[in-house]
């Protein structure tokens with residue numbers, strides 16, 4: 001049972017604050033680290049892996065600081081985001097080299113075990129440069145697992161994978177979590193995290209925005225005020241019917257777009273009552289599109305919630 005503690009951690013690069021006073025605790029099982037691009041996920045993962053020192057606060061493994069702690073490195077495996085690998089090596093050579101760096105007694109056997117875990121034995125003697133993105137990801141994974149770590153950190157592991165590879169990796173991570181390992185993966189895609197992790201940590205612009213059960217946080221995200229662009233057969237009549245209904249926060253007639261800009265109070269309510277109101281007033285709906293669905297806006301809502 002291994003727990004990573006992130007205690008009032010900040011990290012800055014020059015005058016860029018990448019991580020700002022974050023406190024969280026990552027225990028056994030699978031945890032999703034969710035946040036838009038540039039939120040600070042990689043910086044956090046690099047500090048958990050012992051690649052980067054925090055500028056303030058401490059990152060610990062079962063209470064002991066990770067930075068410059070050789071013992072902690074033996075417990076941690078990391079699958080970094082970057083693509084570059086030693087492409088001229090075969091996967092087997094690459095994984096064996098990592099086993100040797102860890103000083104394992106039998107690097108060959110350890111590499112074989114790790115390559116079998118990720119089902120890469122069939123291609124282990126081919127050079128990495130001939131691999132697909134998913135195969136490269138699995139080679140990186142084998143290298144991260146070669147010393148049988150109790151913590152596995154993965155930075156955007158699903159990037160560029162096709163659906164089949166994605167499912168395969170998800171199964172593998174689930175199995176590792178069920179096995180009692182502490183598995184943390186980062187992603188900027190909500191659905192990806194939803195499929196794999198019950199527990200999530202959300203970071204936005206370097207700050208810790210939310211923590212806990214995925215469903216609860218998802219509800220927070222979907223219950224936030226939503227903005228829509230709506231086109232109909234009679235925008236004015238629809239606007240007045242919506243105002244009379246009383247559950248719409250704001251409506252604007254957009255002359256140039258020839259549409260209504262509507263701010264709804266909640267997502268589920270609006271999508272239920274809009275078609276009803278239109279039907280009751282004999283108005284036809286031509287288009288209903290969310291106008292603030294960027295992840296950035298969803299996450300920003302969480303930060304101010």
Ligand SMILES: Nc1ncnc2c1ncn2[C@@H]1O[C@H](COP(=O)(O)OP(=O)(O)OP(=O)(O)O)[C@@H](O)[C@H]1O
Pocket residue numbers: 013016017018035036037038039040041042043044188
């Ligand atoms: N070595 C560095 N030097 C300068 N700025 C950096 C460095 N590493 C990260 N940053 C900055 O810190 C912020 C957080 O970056 P980070 O890579 O941790 O975010 P991220 O959530 O992993 O994003 P992405 O999903 O795009 O990789 C960004 O503004 C980034 O430009």
